Amino acid sequence: MYANQLPILIFIMSILYIFIIPSEPENFKLFFKLIPMILIIIYALKQMPRQQTKTHWLILIGLIFCSIGDGTLQWFVVGLTAFLIGHLFYLAGFSLQWKFSIIRAASIIPLIIYGLFMGNALIHAIITSGNQSLIIPVIFYIVAISFMAWLAIMTGNRFAIAGSILFVISDSILSWNMFISPVAYSHILIMTTYYAAQFLIAHSLSSLSSKQSRLVW
Secondary structure, three states: OOOOOHHHHHHHHHHHHHHHOOOOOHHHHHHHHHHHHHHHHHHHHHHOOOOOOHHHHHHHHHHHHHHHHHHHOOOHHHHHHHHHHHHHHHHHHHHOOOOOOHHHHOOHHHHHHHHHHHHHHHHHHHHHHOOHHHHHHHHHHHHHHHHHHHHHHHHOOHHHHHHHHHHHHHHHHHHHHHHHOOOOOHHHHHHHHHHHHHHHHHHHHHOOOOOOOOOOO
């Protein structure tokens, strides 16, 4: 299958899962949930340049762990852990593409504000619900996804930036809906932003530098 046909198939299968496949039986729904991610991983492989670097492979492994998270999210801590590992791989990959800019570096400020706001709201809701064991995993996850988004921004790659921000939005809606209060059309909002995020991150592999950037602080 040609690479330019894959985005169409990814889009069709995403729409099929989000809007058409019934929620029961659960395993049937889960099967169709994973299809877009498998296609996105194949698409990512096709986007990798001939001169591959650690960045390309780290991001590809991140995609794989996120797909594992998709398949195990019904066991929340297991799925969360898989996604956390995926973000750590993204984080490592983006860090190797560091391109310093004062304006991009300043994006850490709204991300810190976001992390403090979401962390405070989620911790309060988790304590109220009596699930204190989730506090530390959730805090680690917020820190990881915020830092991942910042390092994606620091690459200067518009696809990586858009994908990481959409990932933050998707996970924020999911967390708010799960722990704080119901969000209207949450399933549609979560999955459309999630699939778009993963597709854009996969697409960024074609435009990330094949010359490994040195990490500079």
